Amino acid sequence: MPWTRDEMAARAARELRDGMYVNLGIGIPTLVANHIPPGMTIQLHSENGMMGVGPFPYEGEEDPDLINAGKQTVTELPTTSYFDSAQSFAMVRGGHIALSILGALQVAENGDLANWNVPGKMIKGMGGAMDLVAGVPRVVVVMEHCEKSGLPKIVSDCSLPLTGTRVVSLIITDLGVFEVTKDGLVLVDVAPGVTMDELRDKTEPPFRVHQDLKLAA
């Protein structure tokens, strides 16, 4: 059975390490904040100028001057700091953010990422995604394994306009988890009941299976 959105977020949360500064993208990545293990301290970065993003405010306590990069009202924590957009992206570009978890339209076997623009559809812009994938040392993609049409999103070469080249380290889908290595994709985890035939069928490039991974018969 494929993982739910929440289970994918929980799997992504296993990439967190105590003391990390982390940027979470919009969508499933945002849910990762609900799965930070107890006792672990993580500072969440919001690229509009905040480190240490707190939960949504209680009703009546919303502050128009306190939003995240998705323009949602949030709250501050005792550890919070504010800064301007140029310094925010100095943190990103300078490699000071350890981990970026974001969504994708396509990921290629070499780690190329496309997540901002579908030709023929209205282009809304890339926001901070190109800066994040270029500057953050470890980029984790969380996405559905296939498009709604059934086409694979893990591809040999991205057909969509790129966000960055060779930037993705790990791909988490509803069916499994792949490491991107210089020798191609390696399957390191698989959702319960998902077969190798199904994964091979729904993944365009070939992949190897990690030696420690035990597969359902």
Added chain:
Amino acid sequence: MSVKKVYPNAEAALDGLLHDGMMIMSGGFGISGIPDALIDAIHAAGTRNLTVVSNNAGIDGVGLGKLIDSKQIKKMISSYVGENKEFMRQYLAKELQIEFNPQGTLAERIRAGGAGIPAFFTATGYGTIIAEGKETREIDGRGYVLERALFADLAIVHAWKADTEGNLVFRKTARNFNAPMATAAKTTVVQVEHLVQPGEIDPDHIHTPGIFVDRIVKLAVVNKPIEQRTVRKRVAA
């Protein structure tokens, strides 16, 4: 007393600064920290063929959305414009140009413009369509794109507090693009929620020194709408 930077209203603060075809930087992220009264004054002045540098394009009828509705904007330089339907319509009808910049590249182009740096190399966008037509260079084994600085005719900025010298304090995430934009224009006009006398802001707490600020207007009405109101329920004790 350096009261000469203080103007009685937004219209007066922009007097003599507006001309057709000019480039304006407009602070804010989404509609948080946008210089709404100054945008309204540009709307009223009817200045046209504007190139506007702003991370976003407002939402319909709010902020820069007003200048889009009135077709005063010729070109936007932005990173994300998804929240404005009329913007989309004009863009698809080719009535409006858009130059997309990665958000960090946009912020750094502005910072560089204010700091006298004409261009800089960044890894952002290397190998993507953003790099097309731009000089690229390999430095220590990694590819970079040359990006040019931005410097505008006018920057319009929203700050929480200023003294009459123009020393600025921003509030929470409303600082965003306001601080770098204040440094990157021939003339910077700031609207503030609170105006105080010199000495009333601890010099150690000033975010933007007054040297970057030419004109100040205290808002008569502070109106700060919320784009995405997200809340959590109180759990009974």
